[in-house]
Amino acid sequence: MQGTRRGAADGRCDAGPLRWRTAAERALYGPGGFYLRPEGPAGHFRTSVHASPLFAAAVARLLADTAGRLDTDEVALVDIGAGRGELLSGILAAVPDGLAVRPYGVERAPRPSGLDPRIAWCTEPPAGVSGLLFANEWLDNVPVDIAETGPDGVVRYVLVRPDGSEEPGDPVEGPDAEWLARWWPSAGPGTRAEIGRPRDEAWAAAVATLERGLAVAVDYAHVRDARPPFGTLTGFRAGREVPPVPDGSSDLTAHVALDACALPGAELLGQREALHQLGVSGERPPLSLATTDPAAYVRALAAAGEAAELTARGGLGDFGWLMQSVGLEGTTGALRDCRP
Numbered sequence: 368m369q370g371t372r373r374g375a376a377d378g379r380c381d382a383g384p385l386r387w388r389t390a391a392e393r394a395l396y397g398p399g400g401f402y403l404r405p406e407g408p409a410g411h412f413r414t415s416v417h418a419s420p421l422f423a424a425a426v427a428r429l430l431a432d433t434a435g436r437l438d439t440d441e442v443a444l445v446d447i448g449a450g451r452g453e454l455l456s457g458i459l460a461a462v463p464d465g466l467a468v469r470p471y472g473v474e475r476a477p478r479p480s481g482l483d484p485r486i487a488w489c490t491e492p493p494a495g496v497s498g499l500l501f502a503n504e505w506l507d508n509v510p511v512d513i514a515e516t517g518p519d520g521v522v523r524y525v526l527v528r529p530d531g532s533e534e535p536g537d538p539v540e541g542p543d544a545e546w547l548a549r550w551w552p553s554a555g556p557g558t559r560a561e562i563g564r565p566r567d568e569a570w571a572a573a574v575a576t577l578e579r580g581l582a583v584a585v586d587y588a589h590v591r592d593a594r595p596p597f598g599t600l601t602g603f604r605a606g607r608e609v610p611p612v613p614d615g616s617s618d619l620t621a622h623v624a625l626d627a628c629a630l631p632g633a634e635l636l637g638q639r640e641a642l643h644q645l646g647v648s649g650e651r652p653p654l655s656l657a658t659t660d661p662a663a664y665v666r667a668l669a670a671a672g673e674a675a676e677l678t679a680r681g682g683l684g685d686f687g688w689l690m691q692s693v694g695l696e697g698t699t700g701a702l703r704d705c706r707p
Contacts, residue, residue: 384526384534387600388565390613391510396475400615402508403476416454416503423457425645430499431463433581436695441467443498443580447573448505449474452482459483469496492576500573500582506623507586509569512562513600514539516553525559531612550627551594559598563624570628570689579694585638588625588687595622625689638686639678647678 385393395402416422434442446455449472462468470486471493472478478488487493492500513525517535522544524536539547543562547553551560574582589595602609604617611619625635676682 384528384532384536385613386524386536387513387527387613388510388562390527390529391619394613394615395508395510395619397615401618416450416457420457420461421647422642423454424461425642425647426454426499426501427458427461427463428645429581429583430458430468431466433499433695434466436581437497437579439497440465441469443493443496444468444470445473445492445496445498445500445576446471447473447492447500447502448508449488451476451479452486452488454501454503455486456483459485469498471496492573494576495578496576497579498577499580500577502570502573502582502584502586504586506566506570506584506625506628507620508618509566510619511565511621512539512543513559513598514543514547514562515559516556518556520553520556522547522553522560527613529612529614531610531614546627550591550624554594554596558596560594561598561600561621561624563627566623567628571630574630574691574693577693580692581695582691582693584623584625584628584689585686586625587622587685588635588689589622590624590626590635594624623687625687629689630691633689633691636688636690638688639680641688642678 394400430442430444434440444455444458446452446458449455452472455470455472459468459470468485470483472482472486472488473490473492474488475490482488513527514522515525515535516522522539524539525533526536527533539562543564546562546564546567547560550563553560570584587599589599599622600611600619601621602611602617602619609617611617613619629635
């Protein structure tokens with residue numbers, strides 16, 4: 368996930384259009400890139416982490432369950448795409464007594480000031496750890512190439528300039544063409560696709576760093592039978608959706624083909640179901656509580672509102688959860704044992 372305008376302002380010369388993957392990489396993570404700004408992602412868009420501490424508490428229960436399945440009281444927690452450490456901080460605050468956690472924040476931006484000293488800050492996930500690897504809205508910011516089918520039926524890469532203007536490039540061939548044929552076949556002239564192969568590779572590499580444990584990727588997603596015919600690439604800036612322009616001034620994001628990322632044995636479910644199984648419910652507290660304990664009723668009512676936002680259809684509840692066990696039996700069945 369995770370600005371200055373490119374070009375003469377930073378001394379670079381953009382000689383011509385680039386494939387979207389290269390252009391987005393520079394705009395998001397290059398010098399002065401969007402995700403290296405001091406305000407971080409929270410300054411521009413709202414995620415489940417920022418919506419409610421209930422999300423971090425649910426992940427803390429999943430971490431504790433993973434430790435139990437590993438039969439250990441000391442477990443690693445790896446947060447990929449850690450932003451400014453908000454999720455890690457929330458999880459550490461909610462971890463049950465008696466569980467020792469070795470937390471790692473994986474992010475390209477520098478270590479935030481004032482971060483809990485227990486958190487190791489790194490640009491790559493640590494290798495050979497056992498525990499929970501959690502990637503919340505990371506894969507959608509792994510840059511991908513865009514393909515468009517022309518009037519002649521040929522699928523070509525889309526090239527883009529720093530101002531967002533586009534033009535067709537070379538035909539898509541090789542591994543990218545094979546990926547499209549398997550995961551996102553063309554729906555005809557004028558339709559577009561986001562070539563998710565870099566995300567498949569990034570997720571496989573992240574999972575491979577776990578010696579034992581559970582890996583979870585959470586993101587807006589779609590599956591092969593319901594791919595959007597014109598893609599999902601868009602931009603976000605200051606809380607608003609904006610046209611995707613790779614000049615470093617806004618976030619660039621596209622939904623994730625999580626079914627393509629899935630490794631053998633993985634399970635895919637929605638955030639609404641996942642959080643319900645982790646004990647996050649939008650049910651209102653009984654009205655009788657307002658009489659017996661008004662303060663508790665107000666707190667429970669606020670929590671129910673936050674839970675409803677996290678699990679809402681048409682919103683955060685539509686996120687996909689890709690769950691991959693490494694050296695453990697089963698994946699999501701254990702969620703039902705994580706309720707508070």
